[in-house]
Amino acid sequence: MIELDSVTKVYSMGSVEVHALRGINLQIEPGEFIAIMGPSGSGKSTLMNILGCLDQPSSGRYLLDGISVAEMNDDDLAGVRNRKIGFVFQNYNLLARTSALDNVEIPMVYAGISTSARLSKASNALESVGLAGRLHHKPNQLSGGEQQRVAIARSLVNDPSIILADEPTGNLDTKTGREIISIFQHLNRDRGMTIVFVTHDPEVAACTRRIVRLRDGEVVGEERVANPCGNDIASSASAESQS
Amino acid sequence: MNILESVRLAIRGLSANKLRSALTMLGIIIGVGAVVALLSIGQGAQAAITQQIQGIGSNLIFVFPGALTQGGMSFGAGSSATLTMEDAAAIANPLNCPDVYAVAPQQQRNAQIIYRSRNTNASVVGTVPQFSFVRTLEAADGRFFDEQDLNSSARVAVLGAQLAMDLFEGEDAIGQTIRINRVPFRVIGTLVEQGGGGPTDTSLYVPMTTAKSRLFGSTVARGGGTSVQLISVSAISEGRIDAAVQQITELLRQRHKIEYDDDDFSVTGQKDILGVLNQVTSILTLFLGAIAAISLLVGGIGIMNIMLVSVTERTREIGIRKAVGAKRRDIMVQFLIEAMVLSILGGVVGIAFGAGVAALVTATGVLNTQVSLQAVALAVTFSMAVGLFFGIYPATRAASLNPIQALRYE
Ligand SMILES: Nc1ncnc2c1ncn2[C@@H]1O[C@H](COP(=O)(O)OP(=O)(O)OP(=O)(O)O)[C@@H](O)[C@H]1O
Ligand SMILES: [Mg+2]
Numbered sequence: 001m002i003e004l005d006s007v008t009k010v011y012s013m014g015s016v017e018v019h020a021l022r023g024i025n026l027q028i029e030p031g032e033f034i035a036i037m038g039p040s041g042s043g044k045s046t047l048m049n050i051l052g053c054l055d056q057p058s059s060g061r062y063l064l065d066g067i068s069v070a071e072m073n074d075d076d077l078a079g080v081r082n083r084k085i086g087f088v089f090q091n092y093n094l095l096a097r098t099s100a101l102d103n104v105e106i107p108m109v110y111a112g113i114s115t116s117a118r119l120s121k122a123s124n125a126l127e128s129v130g131l132a133g134r135l136h137h138k139p140n141q142l143s144g145g146e147q148q149r150v151a152i153a154r155s156l157v158n159d160p161s162i163i164l165a166d167e168p169t170g171n172l173d174t175k176t177g178r179e180i181i182s183i184f185q186h187l188n189r190d191r192g193m194t195i196v197f198v199t200h201d202p203e204v205a206a207c208t209r210r211i212v213r214l215r216d217g218e219v220v221g222e223e224r225v226a227n228p229c230g231n232d233i234a235s236s237a238s239a240e241s242q243s
Numbered sequence: 244m245n246i247l248e249s250v251r252l253a254i255r256g257l258s259a260n261k262l263r264s265a266l267t268m269l270g271i272i273i274g275v276g277a278v279v280a281l282l283s284i285g286q287g288a289q290a291a292i293t294q295q296i297q298g299i300g301s302n303l304i305f306v307f308p309g310a311l312t313q314g315g316m317s318f319g320a321g322s323s324a325t326l327t328m329e330d331a332a333a334i335a336n337p338l339n340c341p342d343v344y345a346v347a348p349q350q351q352r353n354a355q356i357i358y359r360s361r362n363t364n365a366s367v368v369g370t371v372p373q374f375s376f377v378r379t380l381e382a383a384d385g386r387f388f389d390e391q392d393l394n395s396s397a398r399v400a401v402l403g404a405q406l407a408m409d410l411f412e413g414e415d416a417i418g419q420t421i422r423i424n425r426v427p428f429r430v431i432g433t434l435v436e437q438g439g440g441g442p443t444d445t446s447l448y449v450p451m452t453t454a455k456s457r458l459f460g461s462t463v464a465r466g467g468g469t470s471v472q473l474i475s476v477s478a479i480s481e482g483r484i485d486a487a488v489q490q491i492t493e494l495l496r497q498r499h500k501i502e503y504d505d506d507d508f509s510v511t512g513q514k515d516i517l518g519v520l521n522q523v524t525s526i527l528t529l530f531l532g533a534i535a536a537i538s539l540l541v542g543g544i545g546i547m548n549i550m551l552v553s554v555t556e557r558t559r560e561i562g563i564r565k566a567v568g569a570k571r572r573d574i575m576v577q578f579l580i581e582a583m584v585l586s587i588l589g590g591v592v593g594i595a596f597g598a599g600v601a602a603l604v605t606a607t608g609v610l611n612t613q614v615s616l617q618a619v620a621l622a623v624t625f626s627m628a629v630g631l632f633f634g635i636y637p638a639t640r641a642a643s644l645n646p647i648q649a650l651r652y653e
Pocket of ligand 1: 011
């Protein structure tokens, strides 16, 4: 359960102040599947970073499962990022020269999970994103789509209740991008995870149940999708490319 | 996260970037290696010099004419003619100096030495048979001259090893006739090489009596009597050296009628000479140590550079780790252990490297180097400190950023 109450974010660069967020009010219920859209510079990444507890708002209130994030210290926030939230970056942010398996293990290392349990969980997570055959590949031996799958495997390996993805498909072609979103779809449907992601692809957004539109740091529109496309995004995408 | 886990993580981190780890370690290796090698060489040199000084005689005491120059010693033997053969004889008398075992006065002069067509200049030392004992000279070939040679003013000569080599070039010298300032002398012995560039190897020894009558003529001392340039004295044991010095000093003051402290001679034990030379070699060691310290510093700067240069990449790594749940402490421990592993590994390899260089120097035969514990401890402490500081400082900075700042860092 996420509740934002007039959250703002101001970046001050010397004398200039950039108002990246100007009072965001937003509620996200457990198990929701939400797309965030908006033009470049509208504050999507800023919002996602705050939602992911990677950054603190300048003012306003952020309640995560009823707890005010502003009152948490550095280590509490680290704990939240470790267990409650899985974050997927546009540019993957994998450790270089480190195998897929080792990358996926990292969150579990900080969760204090034993070595043997880590190994099986990490390979399971990689399997679930379709990378069973790539366990020992380093990031530079993987395609962009595969790297993003590793990042997704890393985000869900500690069984978080929320997965946040900031333009997870921004660096990928349409087909690969849709395959990635379909992984989220499955996680939402089969494991009940709350999924929030940023996208520029209206067709992908149409498969969610709610679309939040941002402009100039403000929520300018919220749409409920009346009947989200029921089928798999990936298969609808491949059908489209065949027609 | 427990320590074992941290160590595993650190080693995984280090092996993920082998080049960076190797370069950092290289700085430590060079620093530690240089200190260990240079200090070992310095200490080896000190030991060698000490040994050489001890090699010039047994329980040796030197009596020089002239007063001690201030703060040091006068090596200018013969600067004033105040010591005589009679002084030497008095010192040799056990009633005067009970702790003296043997006495060898000497008078020396440079002279032209000719063997057949070969011609060289060498220092000719006129002395007594006891000289070979007092100065522990051993004959390599033939013998040193004896009392009979002395009493009969025999024209016999004993050659230092280097001089024999120069004149005879490997031929058998014994029994050959050489000319010293045109006076013919028979070679009766050559000496064992002393090494170390001392004067013994290039000198030539003849009986004092012969030297005075045939070569130098005798010089009359200030107070009358035949003057000598240096009296070498051997004490009866190492423990009696100080007593012997005391006895000789008192005897000579009496003989020279000196009432206050204005001695016209100086008596120096081997230990005093050793002390002065040790001072010199300590300076040498200090100098080598300074060079070593500079290499440590350079090594340290190398470590610092690598650590700081890799900070961008490390900052991103820290950002990633924090984003997925690393606490500040986790990051600190990881970097601390990484730096420690590097320093310890580098230190061990550096010690091996330094000891290897020292062993190599020893193998060339120039010097017997000595790897000392202090040098090792010094080098390891310093490089560990540098490695830890420059490993942790950037990490601390990065760990205090929030994940987004760290991920954006450039
Ligand atoms: N660290 C920062 N310092 C200063 N200004 C910033 C910083 N980060 C973002 N901004 C500004 O805040 C505003 C919102 O940026 P944000 O990255 O959230 O946009 P976005 O909606 O994600 O855009 P895009 O679709 O291009 O990723 C922009 O005007 C940007 O210039
Ligand atoms: Mg963005």
